[in-house]
Amino acid sequence: MSGVRARIRTVFADAGVTGWMHAVDIDAGTGTRAEVAVGAETPVSTASVHKLCLAVTVQRLADEGRLDLDAQVESLPGDRTPGPTGLAMLSGPVRMSVRDLLAMALTVSDNTAADLLFDRVGLAAVNDAMRAIGLRRTVAVHTMRDLIAAVDEDCGGDEARLRSDPALLARLRVLDPARANHSTPRDMTRLLTALWRDEACSPDRARELRAVLGLQVWPHRLAAGFPYDDVRVYGKTGTLPTLRHEAGVVEYPDGGRYAVAVFTRAARAAARQPAADAAIGTVARLAVRALRAH
Template sequence: MNRTLHRIGAAFAEAGVTGRLHAVDIDSGTEVDAGADHPVVTASVHKLCLLVALHQQAAAGRLDLTEQVEVPPADRTAGPTGLAAMLDPVRMSLRDAAYLMTAVSDNAAADLLLARTGIDGVNEATARLGLTRTRAVHTFRSLFAGIREDAGPAAARALADPQVIARLRALDPARSNRSTPRDMTRLLGAVWRDEACTPEHGAAIRRLLGLQVWPHRMASGFPFDDVHVAGKTGSLPTVRNEVGVIEYPDGGRYAVAVFTRAANPAATLPAADAVIGTTARIAVDALRAYSTGSMPDRPVRRTTGAGPGV
């Protein structure tokens, strides 16, 4: 095993997680593959697919992102952020709901938008981009209802039990919203190259991903004022994910997708969060070293075709 993949594997092991990673230079197609084609549960990372579908439909004139919608408190998907945590009636535009869905991973905002695009619309958007292993199968309301049903009468307390965790359908890629790390970096590459949407809508998507508030995962690996990280997290019991793009001041831009499962069911595991940033940094450093010819063991390879991972 080459040095870079060994370092990534060792970092995952030290953090107590199993991990899958794909990183790609958006412009050259050079990649680091650490389980890039392994099926994974996306959790809230799938909101990126919804965001792309929303903007594709807006570009086609099928919806107006400035349309105002009423969001009564009694009809919101549960969650700890955004609309889901608010107590009073809200009136806002679709594009502001997209901001909440992306920046703070608001489940209520996501389901509001999903009601407009439709699950089929999200799957059509990803299929159009060649993401053959990416599929949405349920709303976020349904996702969490399934977790409650599978957990049984003990509800949230049962999620500390490994036997309960093992039976959660939400954690099975065959029965939940799913993708692969390679599909997700391909999607990010398409957004950054304005292949997923028109340039106007691509810029809007990139702006929202750059407004994500969580610094404890991928961004933690790049603590520099002149390096920009834009991404989307995803979390479920034992699952911690993030996909994003890291942009350097010299023009280098790298799409990275990291999906992890922890052995420990605790909700708070700082090491499991931080390893997403650690492994992303290892991968990006390897890509940057390769591009300058300073990489001693060639742990990366150059892909061919229309986009990263093709």
């Protein structure tokens, strides 16, 4: 796999990012499992990719009878976590089920929906669930509202300063995996593998969660690497200043299933980073092709 690793490093360099990734064949035997890894053990600030950990926790708690997915939760305009999508866009009170909040958190990366779930289950439960699945380097330390508040505080209320002040960008706490929600590419593929093998939660709830992950609306990262009608891509993105991530699963019509996690960090904080977005799909395609040829 050294050849594909070299090509992946070139893709990252050409996109102007530092990148870390891991890809694995979900159905290969554990002892002989082929993998493609570039910095796969590197801790990275996960941004909204951590909503995947939250989602698995919600399903596990529902399995245990500790959480009712049909329970109704009220969201009031003044209590919503800022964000460009989802409930933060709405002007009136909203009531929806825990199940629907989960769908919003994953499909459009709704920060308010995620925080209503974090408030319901607690950060400790998310970390307990990840440890139970075997993820030793994946830790949630804040909610989405705390993440956004930290960015606002570090920027003095003016996030635009990040694009002109490299020193400020370097001090941003949410970009430091030692002070933010964090994981590694290998941990993320381990979580996805457990979910696709019905080991992360019960088969029915795993099936439900996989279906929601297949409805994610962002096609410009992982999915962009597989523009084929007969290949299905499931995933969860994460975005912060300089960070562009996605972790997901690629399914081929012959039954092949591949878990992929790609994390990138750029040198600049531009709101639009199409080269970084495209690199995620390209790297995923290179890795999956190598696994299929192994």
